[in-house]
Amino acid sequence: xxxxxxxxxxxxxxxxxxxxxxxxxxxxxxxxxxxxxxxxxxxxxxxxxxxxxxxxxxxxxxxxxxxxxxxxxxxxxxxxxxxxxxxxxxxxxxxxxxxxxxxxxxxxxxxxxxxxxxxxxxxxxxxxxxxxxxxxxxxxxxxxxxxxxxxxxxxxxxxxxxxxxxxxxxxxxxxxxxxxxxxxxxxxxxxxxxxxxxxxxxxxxxxxxxxxxxxxxxxxxxxxxxxxxxxxxxxxxxxxxxxxxxxxxxxxxxxxxxxxxxxxxxxxxxxxxxxxxxxxx
Numbered sequence: 609x610x611x612x613x614x615x616x617x618x619x620x621x622x623x624x625x626x627x628x629x630x631x632x633x634x635x636x637x638x639x640x641x642x643x644x645x646x647x648x649x650x651x652x653x654x655x656x657x658x659x660x661x662x663x664x665x666x667x668x669x670x671x672x673x674x675x676x677x678x679x680x681x682x683x684x685x686x687x688x689x690x691x692x693x694x695x696x697x698x699x700x701x702x703x704x705x706x707x708x709x710x711x712x713x714x715x716x717x718x719x720x721x722x723x724x725x726x727x728x729x730x731x732x733x734x735x736x737x738x739x740x741x742x743x744x745x746x747x748x749x750x751x752x753x754x755x756x757x758x759x760x761x762x763x764x765x766x767x768x769x770x771x772x773x774x775x776x777x778x779x780x781x782x783x784x785x786x787x788x789x790x791x792x793x794x795x796x797x798x799x800x801x802x803x804x805x806x807x808x809x810x811x812x813x814x815x816x817x818x819x820x821x822x823x824x825x826x827x828x829x830x831x832x833x834x835x836x837x838x839x840x841x842x843x844x845x846x847x848x849x850x851x852x853x854x855x856x857x858x859x860x861x862x863x864x865x866x867x868x869x870x871x872x873x874x875x876x877x878x879x880x881x882x883x884x885x886x887x888x889x
Contacts, residue, residue, distance in 0.1 A: 669790025675797025697844030699714030724749035724770030743876035
């Protein structure tokens with residue numbers, strides 16, 4: 609399920625093994641209660657364990673147990689020594705322009721997972737992201753703290769509202785979605801499949817929304833850094849260093865320098881897939 613674009617929304621969503629197992633557990637519990645009502649404590653325990661597992665994998669952003677989840681770039685992109693810088697929670701009128709300038713100085717491209725409501729407040733900034741050669745993708749409409757508790761309709765409302773806003777402002781249709789904080793539940797994957805969106809997580813993250821030390825953030829991002837990695841930073845909701853500077857602005861120059869040293873090429877997520885398709889036999 610990794611590094612594959614979502615199929616057309618008219619195709620049937622493929623149930624992952626965990627959800628087939630969940631269906632079996634529920635059916636078995638009902639059958640047991642009908643045949644042996646006295647065994648209800650065991651049936652209840654099985655259901656509780658099953659739902660605990662579903663909750664745990666939903667709280668693990670890099671899990672693929674609930675469906676497709678992009679953790680690394682395609683093999684063809686990795687072979688070209690490409691990596692993806694992804695920047696979440698913007699646009700932010702204070703931080704995003706400085707991020708764009710740093711990227712320009714290094715001739716690097718990035719993917720900005722933008723919040724729909726913020727895009728509506730700062731449409732010119734979204735258009736500037738695209739004008740400078742970067743990609744704008746879907747990070748939900750309101751970045752709700754209870755996003756992972758929504759059902760199918762709630763997910764659809766959040767994602768479609770952001771999709772329409774970002775398409776209208778940026779002039780291009782987002783192809784990737786990142787859940788707020790990476791948290792989700794089993795209802796998200798079918799909605800994304802129907803909308804033709806691919807869930808994108810990351811290979812490594814710096815925790816720069818809560819870590820004020822740029823060196824610690826940098827170490828987390830560069831430890832074992834390799835071609836095909838997807839890196840996560842934030843231009844919105846970012847922490848501040850001891851001097852009050854957004855951590856992403858302190859980390860990005862050193863990170864870009866390390867990419868150059870390792871001869872890694874920062875590209876956008878759509879670029880990595882477009883190049884992979886164009887070179888396919």
